[in-house]
Amino acid sequence: MASCIIKPFEFERLNSALLAYNGLVSLLEDQDKLNQVELDQCILYKEQPLPIQLPKGIDKNTLTLTWEKIKVLEQSLFSTEEMAKYVGISRVSMRKYLEFIRQIGTLELELSYGTVGRPVYKYRRINSVDDFIQRYL
Numbered sequence: 653m654a655s656c657i658i659k660p661f662e663f664e665r666l667n668s669a670l671l672a673y674n675g676l677v678s679l680l681e682d683q684d685k686l687n688q689v690e691l692d693q694c695i696l697y698k699e700q701p702l703p704i705q706l707p708k709g710i711d712k713n714t715l716t717l718t719w720e721k722i723k724v725l726e727q728s729l730f731s732t733e734e735m736a737k738y739v740g741i742s743r744v745s746m747r748k749y750l751e752f753i754r755q756i757g758t759l760e761l762e763l764s765y766g767t768v769g770r771p772v773y774k775y776r777r778i779n780s781v782d783d784f785i786q787r788y789l
Contacts, residue, residue, distance in 0.1 A: 662755055664707060706788060710752050714741065716789050718749045722759070722777050729762065729774040750775055758785045 657669055706712060721738050722730075730738075736746035750773075753759045760778055763771040 664705070664756075667705070707752065709748060712789065714739075714745075715749060715752070718746070719753070719785055719789065722753070722775075725777065729764075729776050731772050731774055735775070747773075753785060756785060756788070 657665060706715065718735070718739055721735065732747045732750055733743050735750065736743045739746060741749075750759060754761055754775065758778055759775045762774045762776065764774050765771045
């Protein structure tokens with residue numbers, strides 16, 4: 653049975669694939685026959701996927717709150733600082749959450765260059781990808 657992961661991938665994605673593969677091998681070794689529900693759930697992933705562990709420093713409650721605030725903004729651009737104030741956490745912490753959400757493919761990043769100073773990181777939600785983040789919430 654072949655499985656593919658498209659590069660570049662994050663450790664969490666690789667870990668999830670390995671855990672899913674391990675679960676599938678265990679299921680196949682423990683049973684002589686599979687019924688359709690087991691086949692759909694374990695091989696085709698039609699049911700809820702295996703829970704995914706969050707990276708160190710990312711709290712599920714804060715991630716959920718951040719995602720809820722992002723959904724309210726819909727397609728508008730927002731900065732790390734704006735979202736930090738909106739959620740009520742530090743800019744440094746918010747950057748970590750926004751980068752995590754971006755890495756799983758749910759936000760896109762734009763750099764906004766002003767006349768003087770550092771560029772401002774602006775994020776925008778990618779509408780069609782709510783399922784990616786739901787695995788983490």
